[in-house]
Amino acid sequence: MFGGRRKIEASFPALTIEQCLAKTIKQPDGVVIPGRNILEHCHIVGEVAKEILARMPDWIRKDLFPDGSDLIAACHDIGKISPTFQRKIYEALSLEDKEILSGFKGFEPSLEKQWGGHAGVSQLTAGTQDIGPWIPTILGQHHGVSPNPQKYRGNDDIFGGEPWLALRIEIVSRLKKALGTDFPLVKNALQTRVLSGLTTVSDWIGSGSFFIDPKDMNWKVKIPDALDCAGFIHPELKPGLSFEGVFGFPPKDQQVRFFETANEHGVYILEAPMGSGKTEAALYAAYRMMEKKQATGLYFALPTQLTSNKIHDRVNAFLSKVLLETSPHKKALLLHGSAWLKEKEIGEEGSPGRSWFDQRKRGILAPFAVGTIDQALMAVMNVRHGFVRAFGLAGKVVILDEVHSYDSFTGTLLDALVKELRSLHCTVIILSATLTKERRSSLIEVDSRQDAYPLITAQQKENGPLIEIVSEKESDVYVEIAHRSEEEAIDEALKRSEEYQQVLWIENSVKDSQDIFRILSARGKERGIVCGLLHSRFTKSDRSINEDRWVHFYGKNNPDRRLEQGRILVGTQVLEQSLDIDSDFLVTRIAPTDMLLQRIGRLWRHEETKRPDLASRETWILSPVLDSVMDSPEGFGRTAKIYAPYVLCRTLMVWEDLLKISIPGDVRKLIEETYSERQDENEAMIRYFQQVIKKREDLRRLALLGLATEGKTQSDENAMTRHNTIPEVDVLLLRSCHQDALRKTTIVRLLDGSEISVPLNGSAISPNERRSISARLMQDTLRVPFFYAPGGGRPEWLKDYFYLGDKEETLLRIGLLSEDGEVRSVEHRYANDRYAIRYDAVTGYQTTKR
Template sequence: MPLPRNSASTTNSYFVSHELCWAKTTRDGSPGINVRDHCMNVGCVAEKMLDLVPGRMREKRLPQGIAALAALHDVGKVSPGFQSKCSQWLVRHGLVGRVNDLWPADHAKVSQWTVEQILGKPGLREWAAIIGAHHGKLKGRLSEEPWEDERQRLARELIDAFGPLPDKPADDAVLWFVAGLISVADWMGSDERRFPQEARWNLNERRRQAGEALRSQGWKRLSVRQPLSFQQLFPSCATANRLQEAALEVIVRPGVYVIEGPMGCGKTEAALAAAYRLLSAGQATGIYFGLPTQITSNRIHERVQPYVERISPDAEPVHLIHGSSWLMDASPPVEPGMAGPDGEAAEHAHAGRSWFASQKRAILAPFGVGTIDQALLGVVAARHFFVRQFGLAGKVVILDEVHTYDWYTGTLLDVLVKRLRELDSTVIILSATLTEERRRSLLGLDEGQPVSPRYPLVSGVDGRLVEKTCEAEGSKTVCVNSHTDRIRAEDVMSQARLGACVLWIRNTVEEAQETYRVLQGARAEGGPPVALLHSRFPYFRREQLESDWMERLGRDPARRPGGCVLVSTQVAEQSVDIDADLLVTDLAPTDMLLQRMGRLWRHERSRRPVSRPEIWIQMPPLDVAQVSALSVDELLRALGRSARVYSPYVLARTFLLWSGRPSLVLPDDIRPLLESTYADPDSESHALSELKKRLDQDREKMARTALNATAVWSIPALADEEEVQTRYGACKMAQVLLVRRIEPVDARTVRLELLDGSNVTASEGGWSLETAKALHRNIARVPRGAVKGLLANQPGWLKSQVYQPTAIGILRHDGALVGAEAGTDTGLSYHPDEGVRIRRDRVRLEPWEEDEYLD
């Protein structure tokens, strides 16, 4: 019951023993589990999690008191500001009107204050700060808060149970690792299915339940079959090739490594084989495979899953992580308890569900595949960035196609690699088209330090620089056909009619859609099929198209059409197993052109309808001699829309290098072409010099902005979403839910017929995994500017199921999409073979919004 105090203050006249303070509410809003029991549960989970941390990191890097810190995370709930949030609790204890809610209600900040008082030394304040951050972001400091004596009494009980707090400062890598562990322990310790609110267990029983909770999530020491040969790891490979042998020779301990080799030479298998060696030796705890786009992540996931099943007898499914991958999960394995009326605590509970029931789980699972953005969010000021650092610690992190990133994302990548090494992870970087300068940066070498110019090459730093060269497995001569006139759809269709499977890559969605329509106009009835791939389809339709065409144009000849044209954006540029007979492409930087060529004659075939591998490049309408006479504006106009996607300077340099070139030999010409494209020439025209100056300024700005984004101690945490801070100047995107019909059921509920024909009921305030999945499968991404007028009045039922800004588009019979309010004209339309189309006569976009191309 309330205990009196000698004070005239209404707020301080009464305090409540911590045993009577609630931590979570029940479903009906009544006080539930008390603060002490919840803190004990979380401390026990943290103990079990620490048992799974590799011994070398636990013994060399982690101080005492981690479990105690985790237990102390919610002592701040013993405070009048927090307790007064539950009206039933106030009534139960006769404190209505006696304990007011004027005191700070931010219990995480109060916890930070109490722990800071216990630690005492100013140099230890960071330990208290990470407790205050357990809801995902750093807090400021308090100067006073009532009921401190009760919080101190609870803290002493917890410290008696879990041991003394840290007594020494730690570096950022350790601090954020521990912060991540505390947040995850809190989520798992809040799972009511494992820790019922009514349970009153002793400490030993709580520890037993904590162990069960971890095992139910697949958290256990990884079991690895050994020894396995290369063929046992990859049954389709009889033996390791020369590059794969070099990788196994170099990658023998944790470090940072770069594997460089031509497209399609088996770099993925080389990295996975090296990862298996480290897992077998107990030098790694799992694998995360990061790629640049959703489609590349999906394809690699299909290859990694059987590999994991071969190496581990009790492997969990390989989790996939990107903006849409959570749709593959079956059910949410964690159900955090109700946080009561505390808005931030409720948001934290949602975050726990989000991490365990969504794509983010791949970061925490032993084996995960996803976009590199998900790893980069671990080093920028995004909510719960430290959970990602915790999840990647000790793993083999494989980063593919790193050449695709600009200086902003590249700078973040350098920071990530450094932090991963501090977390005892191994980083393996794969690329076919890396410059020597970029390789030095990724390996952490000094500028100008000599490195081998050979290719293919495996290099690494594990305390010293190690380099191993090898001979390429073979060579391929590719005919280069540069077109300064517009490439005619009829010419492309003629090749398809002769039986060629043509891949035509455009640099923007808009141009890809235009090309598809022109090709359809040139296609005679019964002629070769024409298809389109890009990122502006709803998820269910994109999944259908990708699966169909990756299979048709893959290794197996059984479904290969007798001629076709697949039009695509950059989603088919790299890390996908597409084998084209002829490649048609817009001008792009040299490294991107080389990557696109990796889809050309990718597999050995006994017969092809064309006599040689050939690439047609759509060049700007110029000849080389004209470039030196053009002004900057004239050159930009000539480069067209592609100059809004890629650096105009690099495009111009690529144009000069590739124009008139009749052929190239792969892989012999890869390194020389790359270095020539990015080398500083002795002299250039005025326009090129000006564009180079702008590029250098942009790079400096991007690098500075990226480093600012990593200042996690000093800037507010932004949304935990891809592209929010991981891509520079990326076109801001929004979502459109595509439906056929919406029928009101009552004031809070609607019945929907979705674009894919499914029917669901959605209610305001009633989140359902099944409903959320159904809606997300019918969502397409578009430039935010195309729907900004439709985002203001998002209905409550939609907000309850979809947490990102989402407009509604109702499909009419003519393909037009209208808004939910009185059939508002959106200026958008939809076609199942073209995706969402933006009608430029109805929708005005800024230049930077016109050409979204990121996946």
């Protein structure tokens, strides 16, 4: 065995540059033949990087990508010129070159994990050159993680000693000559991140189908087509569109003030009431920035998959108005755990079963995308390929919606994200109906002194003056408030629905929403009242159907159907964000003030909606009496497990005696009274407050660990963008599945009764077929707490269609749904030892203790 730092020469000469292979090719008959050598592959990747840079606006390139960046990308694979890698690649060939292999004795490929594989050797080799500390880091992490091979040196015997080091240095010299450039000066960590993104993306494209054939020497002319295919094409916008021309109605005063203010790179916060048109104001500001070539695209980030699904529709409607017919990009991608780019996978990380297969890392590169906040947060976290996300966001308009809904853990990450986005020349737009002054100040890093509402806050240049614009306030709308018992509320909801009112009932937990729904549905059935339920534990297919149905009933575009009968829609927090629903009467469980205001925003949302004569703008809040929960938070029920008892008690102090509030007149006052510090707290409240402060600080420190660049890089599947003490897992529900050994496939019967065949070897079918199978199966998945999931081992037969996690993980469970609605394990036993599990399209995923 070779010692880690020994510097004696290896016992055999280095290969020639032409003999050092970067790739192999598996032919249709299964024969593996040599692919591109390392020099050719590296040169291709360098030229791809050069073309990507040429397509960037000058204002991004000149600051973030110094001349010579393409050489960094080209040198990513120089570490493949090492005995362990070359032994591995030659052994993979069907026609082995025995003469070459005979010299590799003692160079075990399994040892590569000690120094991070060929990427670690690239890093060590670059470290022998006088090019600063950042470029070796970039080369080392081009597969998404930093190898950190500190106990090794570039000329160690295990890497081939001096002869192989000289060969690696020689290939660098040839790449310099081929690209006509030298290494640049990389100044800081930010440049390192975006250059790492450029390197990885260039490698991804340069490893694709356009460049596979090693006999094709005319590859350079194919680079523009390869970039076009990957999506690196500038969108084409219609010039000079007015707000009304885009949305079909004239802008309000605050919308005009906002998009006239948000006219250059910076951070902009729009605080305005629910339903006041914040989304349209942000999108039009984005259009104006893109039209004048000051933004490269748009990423719209929301708290949950549910909310991003609905905004995705609205963003696509917006794009259909602002894009020319000739624009190569027509729609926004939907990016979260169940969506991906539709181009075929290319490059080493795109092979079936790899973490790149879900393609979220690449999806954020698209000019237009909608997704969860998590995808953006990982741009500042120490997660696998986090720097690809940073590279993809550079220069875009990034809209962060519903920011009030994040705790101090995600809030800490969000503050770091906003700061990095500014450095990436982004236009950051933050939307909320219910921000505190403290939270607004931390987002913009300047103390805000303004108490007005609605409010526009802006800082256009980093460390520049703070701009605070008091928007013209709309007329106050008064909402009646009543505090009643659950039994009274059930009777009232049924009575109102009999009067043809559309009733909304919001609970804080899935279990509570299911329990209330069963009561209302049973009693409403006798009276001909239609009841529905929306929460997060439906399969994607059923959730989409349910959402569309109830948005149809409670939306603004269907006045006739709305008035034909009364209805009751029960749900959880999913109803308070982004769904365009409008109720005549609202019942809500007690929640923090900002959440209550969001829910009230779903009451009489559209002024033009026709309502029954007996309807009144009224909300009933279900809550315990304040004195009963001061010493015993159990009185809040499951709500105390979701929201801090201190905040719930403070909310009750503010709301308990209210009979009427005005919107937007009382919004700022209610928020600040709930969250501002008080000196007259009693002993119980002081204890609750100390718990909140401790948890907030613990979460802040935990979040900072996720931002640290030291230590082990997390996989993005395990990255903590939310603090959730309850681990969750995806569940795939099927009617049945059985393997057909003869056909080497699994026959799956889906929830709708249809059957599909899932080949055991996904690489034997085309990427499009594989993606189609994955997409169909994904429609019958949902996410639940780990302890509610069906038992069972790792479903290896799905590894080419879902990312299952590392060997020790199981990120997907399978449940078999019987005709009577019981969920059982794949062995047809109880799905879960502790809970009986049922599922139906009306109630969703239900668990009952055995």
